[in-house]
Amino acid sequence: MENLRFFEQVNLNFDRAAKYVRFTDGLLEQIKGCNTVCHFTFPLKRDNGSIETIHAWRAEHSHHKLPTKGGIRYSMMVNEDEVKALAALMTYKCAVVDVPFGGAKGGVKIDRKNYSSAELERITRRFTFELVSKNFIGPDIDVPAPDYGTGEQEMAWIVDTYKAVNPSLNAEGCVTGKPVGLGGIRGRTEATGRGVFFGVREACENKEDMQALGLTTGLAGKRVIVQGFGNVGFHSVKYLMEADAKIIAVCEWDGAIYNEDGIDIIALDNHRKEHKTITTYPGGTLISDSRAAIELECDILVPAALEGQINGENAPRIKAKIIAEAANGPTTQQAHDIIKDRGALIIPDNYLNAGGVTVSYFEWLKNLSHVRFGRMDRRFEENASRRLLDVMQNMTNRNLSDEEIGKLAHGANEYDLVDSGLEDTMITAYNEINELRKFHDTDLRTAAFISAIKKVGMVYERMGIFP
Template sequence: MEGYKFFEQVNSAFDQAASYTDFDKGLLSQMKICNDVLHITFPLEKDDGKIEVIEAWRVEHSHHKLPTKGGIRYSMTVNEDETMALAALMTYKCAVVDVPFGGAKGGIKIDKSRYSESELERITRRYTYELMKKNFIGPGIDVPAPDYGTGAQEMGWILDTFRQMSTDINAEGCVTGKPVEMGGIRGRTEATGRGVYFGIKEACDNKEDMKNLGLEPGLEGKTFVVQGLGNVGYHAAKYMAEAGAKMVGVAEIGGSIYSEKGIDLDKLMEYRKEKGLIAGFEGTETLEDNSSVLKSECDILIPAALENQLNEKNADKIQAKIIGEAANGPTTAKAHQIIKDRGALIIPDNYLNAGGVTVSYFEWLKNIQHMRFGRMGKRFEENSYKKILSVIETISDRKFTDKELGFLAQGGGESELVDSGLEETMINAYNQINEIRKKHGVDLRTAAFISAINKVGIIYGRMGIFP
């Protein structure tokens, strides 16, 4: 939107929440600012020999805890304001879910579709080199991760570049979201979408809140619309559907579709792979444009694309009773107020999409400990469970099949432990901010900011000023 300043929006939300705390104004000002902003330009020799100048950023918002943490996005929307705002949100997000990192964010201003794989590799490696020169990357300094337009492949290039130029024994911990073969962790790919599901599920399990919305507790039977079928949106929709919720609408860049009878996610993904779009999918109505479905009738709306998708132009037409902000900053401040005044429950981005950084934390721990989760305990747990089941068989007439034994005696491997840790994190964080919400009579977004400010402020208050 013209004139929209993302960082100002974040700080406006911060100021609103800060009024419910007792911290010194100077300290609050320090908490809001970005500690370091790095603007990079470098040349790229394209495959045809032509030279192109690439523009990129890395922002470290807060050093109250180290390393700082945040993704790298490849998009033409990347600019300094956006990167600063996203870095700030990372600080508050980490604090909300008790992940011991400061916030950071990075971005390269490119349209990824215009570059070959070899060109993207050269861009990524040069960007990593520039970060290393300025001391903006390292397992104890600043740890990037995937974001919009990036994935495991780019993170692998970053690690390889860092490792070639560093003798740090913990080099694998310089970046997360890597391929498993390069020190990544099982469950990282689906982590953000899985966290979105856990957060929405916890909200829907609250009987009092659902009663106020005129809904029954639980996800079973609830209808939802998802905007964006990228990594986050797809996995959020997948787990929602598996829990018994019904997907009735989908929005993508090329259009949007709706069907009150429900949309089969797997068949839609096959159709999109074949056709390159979602419009015209069998059994659905193709709507006027890619934002029309956001205004459709549903219980839950999950914006999982870019920021600023719910704004003052469409906010008064949003019918969903629950907004699950899977993307970063999908709702402007004015739109948030309009939707809130209508009585909807907005589950904010600075809590809901923290699944990615939570599992990134687990990956980072795995890297600096040099130990795969479950390696020491999984077999021991399985053997212990088998002994218990054997005793049950001895004292009863019950005989377990091999399949039953395999299921009942399963020990905690890396995938199971990561999933359990993510669920525990999202449930605890939701209950914390919901208590703050009810204590102060505020919305969940403000409650999440209050929670973050209290946690970060205590540390800043005890740090003092270095002479």
């Protein structure tokens, strides 16, 4: 089982959940399989004049809803199996949180540290052109987003290249995770980590589940270890720290920082930005073996790096009572069974890191509607609130200060609406899969797959393809 490839691991989880649904084997095979995958090769002229062949992939797992949706990563681990597995997880993730996309994923097999900014731009723009030419990108076809090794800059290059080839009205909707000035949305950068926070918070508010783990309800005082201090890991623990959880260890590829009294995540991030590493941070003890650091005693472990980091070899030594999967596929199936059998609660990736695609959905809607969230009604809400406050002041003979009136009458701006929508999505989805978990006497991962399979299968049935 431990030697299964990533896509096989995903399908094993699918098969475990499939026995709880009523669909035929034929329909289940259709849901499980990857519909389309393309391997691209193209030349890159390096800054020194040499020519290098670049390998890239894009997989569209399910077309039950369009467009398909999924990130593009730059990593030496990228291969066909990985993008198929991640595309499948995107299908199930979108279904769990009721985001109307099919799943997709893409990747370029490079280590971005070995390329200049100009070379990365040429790679990104050429990959975009290849996607366009093979009909693998478009606001109503397939919509990429940032992933490991990519960010706003790459998305800006993608949308600019796409618009040059397809200068249509809705061209900005071809990709999400863009800078705000190019059609992006406020709150997208922190969305995945913010979603992780909402999901963990909701789990920790469940009194019955916390009692079973020997923990009190709420986040206050809970000891947290995070593996991976990129965008997702940083924002996940930043919000947990602000909710009075105690971040006792941060693990990166070159070492970990440990402090039982808690680490100031903002100070650590500032140090990392200045020194390009966390290992010299003075506010904790350096642990050179970062993989061993995730085995320390804690209440919540947040794996926010790459897949397969918790496996059959190290799972028996993982002491965390809650595993909050901020990364995609961080826990192998064998490790999942080991951790589950000792009574820990695993909050699975196919629910917990759905914040990114949820806010990407909001960005896509914004691009298609061509209206910033809050633009139509924010001032109306503020004026209505001010009129109500004026009436209350007259009735109570109390005069509020301008600052108090400003806070009380505040109308929702774009970030407020995005954050509210994300919070509602994560809370609703968690309660749904937790009810399925208890109804079927299973775990949250299997419950999330049950939820996703039912929702995707019902779409196929309603289309009349599988009566």
